[in-house]
Amino acid sequence: MFSCRKITNKVTFILNTKNYSKRTAVEKVLRAYLKGNFSLIVKNFPINFPETPIGKETFQGAKKRAEEIFKFYNQENVAIGLESGLIKRFGILFEEAWCCIIFKKNYFLVIHQDSLYQKKLKKD
Secondary structure: OOOHHHOOOOEEEEEEOOOHHHHHHHHHHHHHHHOOOEEEEEEOOOOOOOOOOEOOHHHHHHHHHHHHHHHOOOOOOEEEEEEEEEEEEOOEEEEEEEEEEEEOOEEEEEEEEEEEOOOOOOOO
């Protein structure tokens, strides 16, 4: 299993995005856990995907982003795909974000997070 505590060599992470906020978030997380023992390459490989994915498209987008960038780089690197979109639960729209990480052809981590999307509620 991939563990931050066992990393002794510098690891290269490849992030597939053009979004500055996603890049900044990934850099902060890597810095916090790896204490600078990494390099981050950010590229934007188009994936022909909806601008705002809905439902399962969001997970598929994160996976596809990681897979696309993994194809073009040394397989010793760590590929990261991030995607956010919308999902409807209980009649309310939520923003949903997924992170897919591929290392040595294995999917090591898929993270899901969601938050309430703004919706105007009726007063009683």
